[in-house]
Amino acid sequence: xxxxxxxxxxxxxxxxxxxxxxxxxxxxxxxxxxxxxxxxxxxxxxxxxxxxxxxxxxxxxxxxxxxxxxxxxxxxxxxxxxxxxxxxxxxxxxxxxxxxxxxxxxxxxxxxxxxxxxxxxxxxxxxxxxxxxxxxxxxxxxxxxxxxxxxxxxxxxxxxxxxxxxxxxxxxxxxxxxxxxxxxxxxxxxxxxxxxxxxxxxxxxxxxxxxxxxxxxxxxxxxxxxxxxxxxxxxxxxxxxxxxxxxxxxxxxxxxxxxxxxxxxxxxxxxxxxxxxxxxxxxxxxxxxxxxx
Amino acid sequence: xxxxxxxxxxxxxxxxxxxxxxxxxxxxxxxxxxxxxxxxxxxxxxxxxxxxxxxxxxxxxxxxxxxxxxxxxxxxxxxxxxxxxxxxxxxxxxxxxxxxxxxxxxxxxxxxxxxxxxxxxxxxxxxxxxxxxxxxxxxxxxxxxxxxxxxxxxxxxxxxxxxxxxxxxxxxxxxxxxxxxxxxxxxxxxxxxxxxxxxxxxxxxxxxxxxxxxxxxxxxxxxxxxxxxxxxxxxxxxxxxxxxxxxxxxxxxxxxxxxxxxxxxxxxxxxxxxxxxxxxxxxxxxxxxxxxxxxxxxxxxxxxxxxxxxxxxxxxxxxxxxxxxxxxxxxxxxxxxxxxx
Numbered sequence: 001x002x003x004x005x006x007x008x009x010x011x012x013x014x015x016x017x018x019x020x021x022x023x024x025x026x027x028x029x030x031x032x033x034x035x036x037x038x039x040x041x042x043x044x045x046x047x048x049x050x051x052x053x054x055x056x057x058x059x060x061x062x063x064x065x066x067x068x069x070x071x072x073x074x075x076x077x078x079x080x081x082x083x084x085x086x087x088x089x090x091x092x093x094x095x096x097x098x099x100x101x102x103x104x105x106x107x108x109x110x111x112x113x114x115x116x117x118x119x120x121x122x123x124x125x126x127x128x129x130x131x132x133x134x135x136x137x138x139x140x141x142x143x144x145x146x147x148x149x150x151x152x153x154x155x156x157x158x159x160x161x162x163x164x165x166x167x168x169x170x171x172x173x174x175x176x177x178x179x180x181x182x183x184x185x186x187x188x189x190x191x192x193x194x195x196x197x198x199x200x201x202x203x204x205x206x207x208x209x210x211x212x213x214x215x216x217x218x219x220x221x222x223x224x225x226x227x228x229x230x231x232x233x234x235x236x237x238x239x240x241x242x243x244x245x246x247x248x249x250x251x252x253x254x255x256x257x258x259x260x261x262x263x264x265x266x267x268x269x270x271x272x273x274x275x276x277x278x279x280x281x282x283x284x285x286x287x288x289x290x291x292x293x
Numbered sequence: 294x295x296x297x298x299x300x301x302x303x304x305x306x307x308x309x310x311x312x313x314x315x316x317x318x319x320x321x322x323x324x325x326x327x328x329x330x331x332x333x334x335x336x337x338x339x340x341x342x343x344x345x346x347x348x349x350x351x352x353x354x355x356x357x358x359x360x361x362x363x364x365x366x367x368x369x370x371x372x373x374x375x376x377x378x379x380x381x382x383x384x385x386x387x388x389x390x391x392x393x394x395x396x397x398x399x400x401x402x403x404x405x406x407x408x409x410x411x412x413x414x415x416x417x418x419x420x421x422x423x424x425x426x427x428x429x430x431x432x433x434x435x436x437x438x439x440x441x442x443x444x445x446x447x448x449x450x451x452x453x454x455x456x457x458x459x460x461x462x463x464x465x466x467x468x469x470x471x472x473x474x475x476x477x478x479x480x481x482x483x484x485x486x487x488x489x490x491x492x493x494x495x496x497x498x499x500x501x502x503x504x505x506x507x508x509x510x511x512x513x514x515x516x517x518x519x520x521x522x523x524x525x526x527x528x529x530x531x532x533x534x535x536x537x538x539x540x541x542x543x544x545x546x547x548x549x550x551x552x553x554x555x556x557x558x559x560x561x562x563x564x565x566x567x568x569x570x571x572x573x574x575x576x577x578x579x580x581x582x583x584x585x586x587x588x589x590x591x592x593x594x595x596x597x598x599x600x601x602x603x604x605x606x607x608x609x610x611x612x613x614x615x616x617x618x619x620x621x622x623x624x625x626x627x628x629x630x631x632x633x634x
Contacts, residue, residue, distance in 0.1 A: 186379035189346050194393030194440075195367035204392070208383040 032273065038266035057267035066243065067251070067268070074247040077161065078225035085165040085221050086214060089172035094202065096173070097180045107177065114170035118231030125163040126236045149237065153244030156237045160245050163236065164229045172217050179213045180206070219283040223276060248272055295357030295370075295447035295480060296322045297343065303351030304338055304504075312338055314504045315352065320497075323478045327512075329491040330501035331527070337452055339501070340484045344373050344450050357447050372441035373450040376457060378433045380425040380440075386412075387421040390439045404443075411439040414473070431462045435469075442477070451483040455490060467493055488528050492516070500524045518622070519544070522629040525622065531575060531598035535624065536560075541632065544622035547575065550599040550614045558613030562597050567609075574601050578612060 007013045042053045061067050092110060099106055113121065128136045131148040140147045149155040183206055191201045207214075230249050233239060239246035239254060246254065249272060256265030297320040305311035312335045320326050328336040341347040343354055345366035354361050361369045372393075380389050387408055394404045412418045415435040425433055434454060441449055451470075455463045467490060474481055485491055491498050492512045500507045500515060500523075508520035519525035525533040525544050534550075536543045550560070562578035576599045599614055623632040 184377065184379065186375045186377055187381065189344075189366075190373070190375060190379040190440075191381075191392070192346070193344060193366045193371065193373050194444075195396040196392075200396065205381055208381075211383075 035266045035269045035273070038262055039270045040263075041266075042263045053263070057263045058271075061264060061267050061271070069243060070246050070248055070251045073157075073243070073245065074226065077157065077164075077229075077245070077247050078222050080157075080161045081164045081168065081225040081229070082218055082221035084161065085168045085172055086217055088165065089169045090176050090210075090214075092169065093173050093176035093180055094206075096177055110173055111170045113166055114168075116167065118164075118167060118228065119235040121167045122160075122163045122232040122235035125159060125166065129159050129162075151241055153241055156241055156245045160229065160233055160236055163232045164225060167232070168221060168224055172221070175213050175217055176210065179210050183209050216283065219279055223279055226272070226275065226279075296320060296355075297357075297448055297480060297482070298355045299339075299343075299352070300355070301352040302339065302342060302349060302354060304335070304342060304347065305350045311350075312504050313342070313350075316499070316501075316506045317352075318499060318506070318509055320480060320482070323480055325474050325481045325483065325494060325496045327491040327495035327498040328482060328484045328501060329486070329488060329495075329498050329527075331486060334501045335504040336484045336486075336499075336501050340373075340450050340452055340482055343369075343448070343482060344371055345369050370447045371450055372444045372446040372448075373452065374434075374437045374441050374454045376453040378425070378437040378454075378457075380433055380436055382425055385422050385424060386417060386428075386436050386439075389425065389436055390443045393440065393444050407443040407445070408439075411442045414442065414476070415439050415469075430458050431466060434458060434466060438470075438473070442473075447480065449479050449481040451481065453485055454483075456485070456487070463490075470494060488530070492528075500527060502527070518631070520631050522624045525624070531577075531600075533622070534595075534597045536580065536595045536597065537626065540626070542624040542626050544624055545616050545620060547598045547600040549616050549620040550597075550601075551616070552599075552601060552605050553613050553615040555611075555613045557615055559616055560597065560614045562599070562612045562614060564609050564612050569603065571603065573603050574605065575599070576601055576612060581611065 039057055040052055040054055042051045042057070043049070096103065096107055096110065116124075128134050129147065129149055131137060131150055134147075137147045147155060149159045187205055187209075188201055191205045196204060226247070227249050229247065230253065233245055233247065233250050234253075237245045239250045248268065252265050252268045252272065255261045255268065259265075299316050299318045299320075301315045301317050302313060303311065303315050304313035316339060318326075328339060330336045338347055342349050343356075345361065345364060345368075349362050356369055356371065381392065384392065390408045390411060391404050394407060399407075408421070409418075412421055415438060417432070417435055417439060420428060420432060420436075425436065428436070434457075437454065455466050455470075458466060470483075471494060483490075483494060495512050497509065497511050498515060499509045502523045508515055508524045510520075515524060516528055519528065519533065522535055522542060522544075525535060529546060531547050533544045533546050536545070555561075561581050562576070563581045564576055564578040566577040568575040568577070578597055578599075580595050580597060597614075599612070623634065624630065625632055
C-alpha cells in the first residue's frame with residue numbers, strides 16, 4: 001500500500017520543494033538554456049559584438065571534418081571503454097563470486113580504483129606508459145614494441161581507454177557481483193544436473209539473468225565514456241596527437257575555451273545534450289522493462 | 294531405472310563437524326523412498342550427496358551398479374526437483390524442460406516428443422509458451438517435475454518439493470506424485486519434514502535425526518513399531534506418549550487410550566487443554582499419579598495426549614484412561630532404543 005501525505009495548505013508543498021527546484025534551475029536548467037542560446041549566436045574575436053545566426057553554427061559543425069572525426073573517435077572510444085570495461089569486470093565478478101577465503105579483502109581492493117579521481121588515475125597510467133621513463137614502456141620495448149603515445153594516435157587511444165576502463169571497472173564490478181550473488185544457487189545446481197558444464201551454465205543460465213544489469217551498465221558506461229572521461233584525456237593526451245583522442249566533450253572544451261569559438265562550442269554541447277537525453281530515455285525505456293523477475 | 298545403495302555414507306565438513314554419521318540402505322529398483330526428519334537432521338545433505346551436489350566424505354553411493362562417488366551430477370543419470378523449483382526464469386516452460394535434453398544432444402524431434410508427452414501427463418500443454426513467472430506455484434512445481442521426467446533418468450530426487458505450496462495444493466500434488474510414480478515406476482528419493490507426506494508417499498522411509506538413520510522401514514511398520522524414542526516422538530500427531538515407568542519408558546499412542554471408569558483407570562490425567570477437532574477430540578494433560586492413588590515418583594509430571602472419540606465428554610479436571618497392554622511399547626530411557634517384549 002502506498003502511503004501518501006496530504007497537505008492541507010496550498011503553498012507548503014511548494015515551499016518544501018522550492019530549494020531543490022532553485023538549485024536545479026540555477027545550476028542545471030539555466031546553463032543548459034544559456035548554452036542553447038549561445039549556440040544560435042556568433043561572437044567576434046574580442047567578445048565585443050554578438051550576432052544571432054540561427055542554425056549556422058550547427059550547419060558549420062556538421063560540415064566540419066574535424067567534428068565528424070571527433071564523432072567517430074568518440075564512438076570508437078566509448079564502445080571500447082564500455083565493452084572492455086564490462087567484459088573485464090564481469091570476469092572479475094564471476095571470479096570474486098567463487099572466492100571463499102579472503103573474499104572481503106579481495107572485493108574491497110577491487111573497489112578502490114573508483115575512489116581515485118579521474119585525473120589522478122590518468123596521471124598514474126601516463127607515468128606507467130610514459131614514452132621515456134614508463135615501466136610498461138620499458139617492458140614493451142623489451143618485447144619489441146615501439147611505444148610512444150605522444151606520437152602514435154592509436155597508442156594514445158589505447159592509453160586513454162585503459163585509464164578510463166580501469167576507473168570504471170570497480171563500479172561495474174559492484175553491480176555484477178551483487179547480481180551474481182542474487183542468482184539462486186539451486187538454479188546453477190539444476191543446470192549442473194541437467195548436464196551443463198561451467199561455461200555453458202554461465203552463458204545459458206547466469207548471463208541471461210545478468211542481461212538487464214549488463215544493458216544498464218552498457219548505457220551507464222557509454223555516458224561515462226562520453227562525458228566523465230574529460231579528466232583522463234586532459235591529464236594525458238589533451239586530445240592529441242593530432243586529435244586522435246579528441247572526443248566530443250573534449251572538443252567542446254577545446255573549441256570554447258582554447259579557440260574562443262563560443263557559439264560553435266555551445267552548438268556542440270547542445271548536440272551532446274541531445275545525445276545524453278537519448279541515452280537516458282533508452283536506459284529508462286528498456287532497462288526498466290527488461291527485467292526477468 | 295535402477296537400484297540405489299548407500300553404504301555407510303558419511304559427510305563431514307571439518308574433522309570435528311560431521312553431519313552424516315554413516316547411513317546404509319538398499320533401495321530396490323522402482324521403489325519410492327522418503328527421507329524424513331526435522332530441520333537440520335541431514336536429510337537434504339544426504340539427498341544432495343546422491344545427486345552429486347555435495348561431496349561424499351566416506352562410504353559409497355551406488356546407482357544402477359555404478360559407484361558414483363566421484364561422478365559429476367550430470368553423469369549420475371539422476372534428475373532433481375528442488376524446493377524452490379529452480380526453474381530457469383528467462384526460459385519458457387518448453388525450454389525449461391528441453392534444456393537438459395538439448396545439452397545431451399538429442400534430436401529435435403525426440404526432444405519435442407518427450408516434452409509434449411511430459412506436458413500431457415502433467416497437464417501443462419497450454420502453458421508451454423509461458424515463462425515461469427506467469428504461472429502459479431502448483432504449475433511451476435509441475436514444470437519442475439516435467440523437467441525431471443523428460444530426462445527419463447534412473448532416479449528421481451525430490452528435495453521438499455511440496456513445502457512451498459499451500460495446504461490444499463500440497464494434498465493434490467501428493468496425489469499426482471503418487472500417480473506419476475505408479476505410471477513411470479522410477480526409483481525415487483523424496484526428502485521431507487512432513488510426516489503426512491512421508492506416510493502417504495513412501496513405500497519405505499528413512500527417519501533421520503542428527504545425521505543418523507533412526508529407523509528404515511515401511512510407513513505403517515515404522516508407525517506400529519518405532520525403533521527409538523525419537524521416531525516414536527516424531528511420527529504421529531500428536532506423537533506417542535512416553536511415560537517413565539519402572540525405570541523404563543512406556544510408549545502408548547494417543548489413539549490407544551480410552552476413557553474409563555475411575556475404578557479401572559490405568560492412567561489418571563489432569564486435563565490441561567482440550568482440542569475438539571470434529572472427528573475426534575484431543576485431550577492434553579499430565580499424570581497425577583498411580584491409579585491406586587500412590588504418587589508415582591518419576592512419572593508424576595509426564596505429559597499425556599489422548600485421542601478420544603468426539604462423543605466422549607471431555608472436561609477439565611481429572612480423566613481416567615485405560616489401554617490395551619498389547620499396544621504398549623517399551624523404551625530404554627538412556628539409549629532411547631526399543632525394548633522388545
